[in-house]
Amino acid sequence: MLEVKNLRKEYAGLTAVKGVSFNLQPGDIFGFIGSNGAGKTTTIRMISTLLEPTSGTAILNGADIRKDPMEVRRMLGYMPDFFGLYDDVKVWEYLDFFAAIYQVPTRQRSEVIDNVLELTDLTVKKDAFVQSLSRGMQQRLCLARCLVHDPMLLLLDEPASGLDPRARAELKELIAELGRMGKIVIVSSHILPELADFCNTVGIIERGELLAFGPVESIVQAMQPNRTLEARFLRDAGEAARIIRDMENVLSAEATGDGEVRIDYGGDHEAQADLLAELVRRGFRVVGFREDQADLEDVFLKLTTGAVN
Numbered sequence: 001m002l003e004v005k006n007l008r009k010e011y012a013g014l015t016a017v018k019g020v021s022f023n024l025q026p027g028d029i030f031g032f033i034g035s036n037g038a039g040k041t042t043t044i045r046m047i048s049t050l051l052e053p054t055s056g057t058a059i060l061n062g063a064d065i066r067k068d069p070m071e072v073r074r075m076l077g078y079m080p081d082f083f084g085l086y087d088d089v090k091v092w093e094y095l096d097f098f099a100a101i102y103q104v105p106t107r108q109r110s111e112v113i114d115n116v117l118e119l120t121d122l123t124v125k126k127d128a129f130v131q132s133l134s135r136g137m138q139q140r141l142c143l144a145r146c147l148v149h150d151p152m153l154l155l156l157d158e159p160a161s162g163l164d165p166r167a168r169a170e171l172k173e174l175i176a177e178l179g180r181m182g183k184i185v186i187v188s189s190h191i192l193p194e195l196a197d198f199c200n201t202v203g204i205i206e207r208g209e210l211l212a213f214g215p216v217e218s219i220v221q222a223m224q225p226n227r228t229l230e231a232r233f234l235r236d237a238g239e240a241a242r243i244i245r246d247m248e249n250v251l252s253a254e255a256t257g258d259g260e261v262r263i264d265y266g267g268d269h270e271a272q273a274d275l276l277a278e279l280v281r282r283g284f285r286v287v288g289f290r291e292d293q294a295d296l297e298d299v300f301l302k303l304t305t306g307a308v309n
């Protein structure tokens with residue numbers, strides 16, 4: 001488990017992180033969202049033990065980042081937003097080097113390397129030179145290097161930046177797999193929708209403050225208490241709209257002309273199910289009924305002002 005407790009970082013004349021706290025459990029994939037300069041990298045670097053907090057701390061599986069940094073380092077893998085790879089070494093040599101640094105015993109190294117290559121889908125590139133890899137493959141190699149010592153926490157700072165859509169999709173799948181393996185993954189981005197579909201928890205940071213933390217759905221719901229429902233009817237949509245308007249929790253209901261009724265709705269999911277049951281009971285032929293997903297980017301823009309320090 002990771003407990004982040006009131007982490008704070010002050011620079012001369014500027015507080016980059018103002019007391020950030022959150023807890024994560026094994027298997028959690030945490031999307032850390034904020035605009036440029038919001039404090040993501042500073043927070044991640046403090047958790048990774050590379051930057052000393054001004055106050056506050058973080059505890060990973062009982063080890064304190066300030067009191068036991070060496071122990072914490074053994075349990076985490078950190079992928080910075082800008083990373084360099086060495087040229088003129090082969091992929092397997094590169095990983096072997098990092099396995100040696102992390103003191104993976106010599107006789108286990110080739111198995112460990114094969115495993116991380118398989119996980120990151122780089123097995124066919126084992127003997128290729130690092131500089132010959134595509135940007136997406138280099139990103140995955142950098143992630144592979146963070147995995148050689150089987151860390152329980154992964155800190156990935158803007159891992160998807162500069163990747164094309166296909167490489168992004170592959171990276172998401174890989175991160176999801178790390179979550180299924182029971183690791184805690186923190187992945188930062190300034191684009192909320194990019195993370196929302198594979199993170200189970202998100203945190204929104206702005207000017208060094210964590211404005212929201214929790215499951216994606218509950219953050220969206222807190223921001224948008226009224227939801228839009230879309231009901232589609234085989235016939236009589238206009239009549240259905242008139243009846244829906246008088247139902248509980250309905251703020252408005254309009255037939256859109258193509259058999260659909262858009263409902264502005266203030267009830268919870270239980271009440272929403274009752275509304276559908278009532279329509280069916282009254283004999284309406286419902287062919288579709290769904291919630292219009294709130295646009296995540298809207299939620300993010302509402303929460304943040306876009307202002308930086």
Ligand SMILES: Nc1ncnc2c1ncn2[C@@H]1O[C@H](COP(=O)(O)OP(=O)(O)OP(=O)(O)O)[C@@H](O)[C@H]1O
Nearest residue numbers: 011016034035036037038039040041042043190309
């Ligand atoms: N060494 C430093 N000295 C002074 N100020 C710094 C230092 N490092 C970061 N800052 C400031 O702290 C604030 C937070 O920066 P940080 O890099 O954590 O933001 P970020 O959310 O990671 O942004 P980005 O998405 O651009 O990487 C910024 O205002 C930045 O200018």
